[in-house]
Amino acid sequence: MGTPILQFGTSRFLQAHADLFIGEALERGEALGRITVVQTTGAPERAGRLAALAAPGGYPVIVRGRKDGRAIDCEQQVTSVARALSAANDWDAVRQVFREEAEVVLSNTGDTGYAAGPDDLAGAVPASFPGKLLALLHDRFSANRRGLTLLPCELVSRNGDVLKRLILDLQADRYPESDFRSWLCGSVIWGNTLVDRIVSEPLEPAGAIAEPYAFWAIENQPGLTAPCSHPAILLVDDLTPHEKLKLHILNLGHTVLADIWMTENRPAEETVRAILGDAGVRQRLLAIYSEEVVPGFADRGFGREAEAYVAATLERFDNPFLEHRLSDIASHHAEKRVRRIGDFMAWTPGVPMPMLTAIAGAVPVKSG
Structure with missing residues (x-):
């Protein structure tokens, strides 16, 4: 055999x-x-x-x-x-x-x-x-x-x-x-x-x-x-475009949500799906994607691919069967923030990114 x-x-x-x-x-x-x-x-x-x-x-x-x-x-x-x-x-x-x-x-x-x-x-x-x-x-x-x-x-x-x-x-x-x-x-x-x-x-x-x-x-x-x-x-x-899409859309989105979870001292067991049930949080993530992330990819010639990947990513975040805890995502947050957000900003220096800049420049600590 x-x-x-x-x-x-x-x-x-x-x-x-x-x-x-x-x-x-x-x-x-x-x-x-x-x-x-x-x-x-x-x-x-x-x-x-x-x-x-x-x-x-x-x-x-x-x-x-x-x-x-x-x-x-x-x-x-x-x-x-x-x-x-x-x-x-x-x-x-x-x-x-x-x-x-x-x-x-x-x-x-x-x-x-x-x-x-x-x-x-x-x-x-x-x-x-x-x-x-x-x-x-x-x-x-x-x-x-x-x-x-x-x-x-x-x-x-x-x-x-x-x-x-x-x-x-x-x-x-x-x-x-x-x-x-x-x-x-x-x-x-x-x-x-x-x-x-x-x-x-x-x-x-x-x-x-x-x-x-x-x-x-x-x-x-x-x-x-x-x-x-x-x-x-x-x-x-x-592989580079595919690595960038995953790192700077899916993983970046996770880190943005973890940053919100940490700075706002949200419930300890909150999941990705649960935090996105908050209309204000969802709108903040959507704004980052539409106003900073997709334009950044478009500046590198991958705008259409980024739009499709964002849509697929949001479906994944809304998975009703997945309990993806933000406490897990938030581990090693400082390093992830550099690689997922800071490196994206460095890769697309010609696109203004005030929302991502605010996250990249902060060092939040989860209390309690």
């Missing part, structure tokens, strides 16, 4: 994003094949998830929210996962799949997934994801196998470039052969990707609840292999 897609990570995001897309594409005959999922952390409480991911009947994904003005509440079964392995317990099997079957490798390993500490090589299996990936790539190279496509899905800008640099740094220390380095640079495709879907809740033992909106942009390059064809997957020449 060959699985040309190998996935590192069992996150609910991947379950309701890439794995769901691949399952839908398989039904149309438009996917490379099925998936082997690898649990990277060794967390014992996730053992039940592994078995459920590869169950013959699949696992459920519930899609709830609004799209194009319609309420959506439906359930789908995802049957794209053929095999689920633990890196800690099934390392030899992981090596075999990576060496003999994989054509595309996906990953979603969390906020610290790219960290490789000094104890990385303390056990029989490297502790970090980069350490595991490097060992597997060396194993494949040593077996004289052809290259493959890596499509990291971590929320890191230029994630493929970042992962490549990390692997090459580790390679210079752990496997310093020049031929191996040449193979990593010439035969392995390091794809940059952008993923966008809110997956709000896990289901046990496997599955998730997700919003209808879903997007996966993959920056195209010679030799890149996509895992499937799907309406939510877009091969693009440049």
